[in-house]
Amino acid sequence: MSEELKITKICCIGAGYVGGPTCSVMAYKCPNIRMTVVDKSAERIEAWNSDKLPIYEPGLFEIVKERRNKNLFFSTDIPTAIREAELIFISVNTPTKNFGNGRGRAADLKYVEDAARMIAETAQSSKIVVEKSTVPVRAAESIMHILRANQKADVRYDILSNPEFLAEGTAVADLINPDRVLIGGEQTDDGLRAIETLSWVYERWIPKERILSTNTWSSELSKLAANAFLAQRISSINSLSAVCEATGADVSEVAKAVGLDSRIGSKFLQASVGFGGSCFQKDILNLVYICEGLNLPEVAAYWQQVIDMNEYQKTRFSQKIIECLFNTVSDKRIAIFGFAFKKNTGDTRETPAITVCKILLEEGAKLEIYDPKVEAEQIFSDLTSASVTENPEFVRQAVKVQSDPYTAVERAHAIVVCTEWDEFQSLDYNKIYGSMMKPAYIFDGRKILDHDALQKIGFHVQTIGKKLNRAGLLRSWGQIPQFN
Ligand SMILES: NC(=O)c1ccc[n+]([C@@H]2O[C@H](COP(=O)([O-])OP(=O)(O)OC[C@H]3O[C@@H](n4cnc5c(N)ncnc54)[C@H](O)[C@@H]3O)[C@@H](O)[C@H]2O)c1
Numbered sequence: 001m002s003e004e005l006k007i008t009k010i011c012c013i014g015a016g017y018v019g020g021p022t023c024s025v026m027a028y029k030c031p032n033i034r035m036t037v038v039d040k041s042a043e044r045i046e047a048w049n050s051d052k053l054p055i056y057e058p059g060l061f062e063i064v065k066e067r068r069n070k071n072l073f074f075s076t077d078i079p080t081a082i083r084e085a086e087l088i089f090i091s092v093n094t095p096t097k098n099f100g101n102g103r104g105r106a107a108d109l110k111y112v113e114d115a116a117r118m119i120a121e122t123a124q125s126s127k128i129v130v131e132k133s134t135v136p137v138r139a140a141e142s143i144m145h146i147l148r149a150n151q152k153a154d155v156r157y158d159i160l161s162n163p164e165f166l167a168e169g170t171a172v173a174d175l176i177n178p179d180r181v182l183i184g185g186e187q188t189d190d191g192l193r194a195i196e197t198l199s200w201v202y203e204r205w206i207p208k209e210r211i212l213s214t215n216t217w218s219s220e221l222s223k224l225a226a227n228a229f230l231a232q233r234i235s236s237i238n239s240l241s242a243v244c245e246a247t248g249a250d251v252s253e254v255a256k257a258v259g260l261d262s263r264i265g266s267k268f269l270q271a272s273v274g275f276g277g278s279c280f281q282k283d284i285l286n287l288v289y290i291c292e293g294l295n296l297p298e299v300a301a302y303w304q305q306v307i308d309m310n311e312y313q314k315t316r317f318s319q320k321i322i323e324c325l326f327n328t329v330s331d332k333r334i335a336i337f338g339f340a341f342k343k344n345t346g347d348t349r350e351t352p353a354i355t356v357c358k359i360l361l362e363e364g365a366k367l368e369i370y371d372p373k374v375e376a377e378q379i380f381s382d383l384t385s386a387s388v389t390e391n392p393e394f395v396r397q398a399v400k401v402q403s404d405p406y407t408a409v410e411r412a413h414a415i416v417v418c419t420e421w422d423e424f425q426s427l428d429y430n431k432i433y434g435s436m437m438k439p440a441y442i443f444d445g446r447k448i449l450d451h452d453a454l455q456k457i458g459f460h461v462q463t464i465g466k467k468l469n470r471a472g473l474l475r476s477w478g479q480i481p482q483f484n
């Protein structure tokens with residue numbers, strides 16, 4: 001790599017779950033590159049510059065503390081950061097559109113377009129612009145149009161696609177040691193040179209053989225495809241969890257037996273209450289929308305089924321709770337253990353806990369919610385949103401957020417585990433049993449608890465993909481049984 005390809009200043013537009021951790025790790029691994037992460041939200045930037053970062057990720061605070069104000073800067077001064085940078089990551093949100101054409105399915109690219117326009121207005125020198133946000137196939141073309149239509153003399157732009165594959169809760173580890181880095185670009189001399197330049201940055205800490213380059217459209221589609229494949233595995237095992245509950249098979253045993261086939265592999269076969277998070281549903285809906293637009297209805301229907309199965313699983317689990325509690329939860333106290341969409345994050349976007357709580361609230365339950373990382377304000381904001389209730393005041397009265405699991409379970413009829421936080425495994429369940437109403441129920445939506453031990457204490461335990469109730473199992477033989 002020649003010296004001229006070296007990058008010394010990078011700007012990242014969007015200081016969210018991707019922009020923040022990605023640039024922090026880049027700053028940590030590339031002390032000679034000055035990273036400036038900008039955002040239009042002054043509140044978010046203030047938090048990145050404080051001791052309470054706006055997102056929780058294991059190991060992130062330590063890295064930020066080490067590099068902040070050395071070669072890692074968080075700022076709202078977007079024009080200056082754009083002007084100074086040689087390479088710009090666009091890492092803004094691309095939510096599902098909630099209006100107009102493609103409502104509920106297409107990705108809303110307005111933030112990406114805003115970022116591209118800001119670059120076009122501000123840049124006074126040539127830039128490599130890198131699409132890090134997850135976007136529909138051919139979105140780079142739109143960015144290119146905007147930039148090139150507003151190009152000043154002596155300013156040129158190269159556009160790259162460099163999707164991010166980090167998972168929340170393990171973002172720092174994923175960024176330090178990724179399975180692969182994907183860089184898509186134009187297959188021209190200029191395009192290949194831009195790919196080489198971005199690759200040079202990643203090569204500061206990632207072995208070159210893990211850096212893959214493709215054409216732009218393959219790179220954009222690969223990101224949607226990877227998420228669709230991962231979510232499809234979860235929906236597949238979740239579909240089988242229903243068969244297990246109806247037959248006496250154990251989904252963990254099935255997943256193990258299936259996953260040991262090296263052609264299938266063991267990861268992402270953990271049956272659960274359903275997948276959540278800001279990406280899987282959004283990206284598959286986007287893929288479905290693209291397929292419909294390409295007049296490929298069979299392909300669209302195939303991927304839509306992954307989402308439909310996930311909805312089925314969340315509803316099925318919630319219905320099971322109601323059925324087991326004698327078909328009524330009206331005025332019953334139910335402790336919800338975990339609200340985040342997975343452990344080790346405070347993120348609640350598309351968390352299955354919202355669906356479970358919504359259904360229980362509609363049936364008149366009183367909820368006592370405990371999550372070690374999600375703020376009460378966030379839980380109330382999620383549960384009073386228009387998609388959950390028409391009556392926010394009713395929800396505020398029916399929900400309490402507790403800062404301690406033992407308080408949450410006092411006089412509760414049931415515990416529902418919605419997130420697989422490790423700490424739920426080491427609670428004192430004898431003490432918990434003592435303070436609950438009887439019969440005391442536990443619904444383990446994450447399959448993390450010791451069900452035998454809980455049953456010995458006296459709990460009635462229900463979980464995903466395994467029938468624990470012996471009487472129910474006997475009843476089920478010779479017929480297609482219901483849950484209990
Ligand atoms: N969250 C994840 O784990 C993850 C992983 C891989 C990829 N992605 C993708 O990365 C993208 C970003 O996701 P995220 O979770 O970080 O989103 P986020 O909502 O946490 O952060 C996006 C940030 O961009 C800022 N922003 C929006 N428009 C702006 C503008 N014009 N100028 C300056 N700032 C602007 C917002 O204020 C916000 O802080 C999405 O496309 C997402 O699909 C997310």
Ligand SMILES: O=c1ccn([C@@H]2O[C@H](COP(=O)(O)OP(=O)(O)O[C@H]3O[C@H](CO)[C@@H](O)[C@H](O)[C@H]3O)[C@@H](O)[C@H]2O)c(=O)[nH]1
Nearest residue numbers: 164165166167168234268269270272275276277279341342
């Ligand atoms: O076997 C499994 C694995 C995961 N989940 C659930 O699936 C959801 C998503 O989990 P995960 O994929 O670990 O987290 P995300 O942060 O959503 O990461 C996904 O979405 C990101 C955004 O696009 C991608 O970058 C990552 O590669 C991709 O894993 C969570 O609710 C998990 O609890 C299961 O139910 N069973």
